[in-house]
Amino acid sequence: MGKDLPEHKNPFYFVSKTDRRDFLKICLTAAASIGLSATAGVRIAEAAAAGVLRPSVIWLHFQECTGCTETLLRSSHPDVGKLILEMISLDYHETLLAASGYQAEAALHETMEARKGEYILVVEGSIPTKDGGVYCKIAGKTAMDSLAEVSKNAAAVIAIGSCASFGGLAAAEPNPTGAVGVSELVKDKAIVNIPGCPPNPYNFLGTVLQYVVLGTLPELDAELRPTFAYGRTIHEHCPRRAHFDAGRFAEKYGDDNHKQGYCLYKIGCKGPATGANCSTRNFGDTDSWPIGVGHPCIGCTEKNLLWRTALHDTVDIEHPTGPATYPPIVPEREGISPVATGVAGLVGGALIGAGVVAAKKLENKDDDNQKEV
Numbered sequence: 001m002g003k004d005l006p007e008h009k010n011p012f013y014f015v016s017k018t019d020r021r022d023f024l025k026i027c028l029t030a031a032a033s034i035g036l037s038a039t040a041g042v043r044i045a046e047a048a049a050a051g052v053l054r055p056s057v058i059w060l061h062f063q064e065c066t067g068c069t070e071t072l073l074r075s076s077h078p079d080v081g082k083l084i085l086e087m088i089s090l091d092y093h094e095t096l097l098a099a100s101g102y103q104a105e106a107a108l109h110e111t112m113e114a115r116k117g118e119y120i121l122v123v124e125g126s127i128p129t130k131d132g133g134v135y136c137k138i139a140g141k142t143a144m145d146s147l148a149e150v151s152k153n154a155a156a157v158i159a160i161g162s163c164a165s166f167g168g169l170a171a172a173e174p175n176p177t178g179a180v181g182v183s184e185l186v187k188d189k190a191i192v193n194i195p196g197c198p199p200n201p202y203n204f205l206g207t208v209l210q211y212v213v214l215g216t217l218p219e220l221d222a223e224l225r226p227t228f229a230y231g232r233t234i235h236e237h238c239p240r241r242a243h244f245d246a247g248r249f250a251e252k253y254g255d256d257n258h259k260q261g262y263c264l265y266k267i268g269c270k271g272p273a274t275g276a277n278c279s280t281r282n283f284g285d286t287d288s289w290p291i292g293v294g295h296p297c298i299g300c301t302e303k304n305l306l307w308r309t310a311l312h313d314t315v316d317i318e319h320p321t322g323p324a325t326y327p328p329i330v331p332e333r334e335g336i337s338p339v340a341t342g343v344a345g346l347v348g349g350a351l352i353g354a355g356v357v358a359a360k361k362l363e364n365k366d367d368d369n370q371k372e373v
């Protein structure tokens, strides 16, 4: 049944290519990544097996390093092979496409025509606008023209990576090509930004799968980022947070405190001002992520941090106290610098010992229950 249908319309295509257990596992993982329950994951699996059409995806590359595609290729829960071959129909992708030249252009235009109003456009890279956009041309067309042409009949646009979201490295001062993100140019479509340099592939997969199965796009914040992934700061769930609360900081790269795994705030960590789920959803199915290996967060998911702020600069602390549920930690140092941490003005000049920390938390208990930390 259904064997005469083209693959993208065959409701049994999913289950014919993957055994049921693997498929269920993919759906449960995807549901979890977008903040849905296991029950919802099972519903996703049932909906997919019942015949949800694979959405057509057109993926355009502009000014970028292809790191976003690379990081997607290295995801494994679900891996990109399953994503591409079973969940979506990746009809045009300049890096992965076997075809080239006129054949590739034909694939692009056939998809745009056959899936008019249905396809998802994914954009990787920023768009140069200076001098008529001459700094990035593909098939004789500027990136600006290609974006306008392909986005015109797209159902939605996903800007993957910080370059497509906010301009990225190419837009750093003095921005010689006039690079901008997708939302600066496309004004009449639903746009989802998945920033990061590179972005976490789970955030992209979760967004796509919500669209595929539920037919909706995720809730977005003011920067058009899905709140399920960018709604909380890295600092809130950082494994080094206890050291921050206790006033234990690396003072410079390679010092004893750095080797002890202390907080990286003083050497420029942007985690307190960076909305992202890196601290809870690591990259590449390992525990490896920048803060995990001793490098401060560079704020790559934030429009005004990445390439706009020096690596060593510290950011303002908006929520200086830890949650009241944190156990007290006795600091090994006398106290911390109010200038360096930005905390002292709020806690009376210094955090001296765990007793002060605990007392402060008790004082602010009511407040802490009402605000994010």
Ligand code: SF4
Residues within 6 Å of the ligand: 234, 235, 236, 238, 239, 240, 241, 242, 244, 262, 263, 264, 265, 269, 270, 271, 272, 291, 297
């Ligand atoms: Fe983690 Fe950075 Fe916050 Fe320190 S400042 S707890 S390293 S996110």
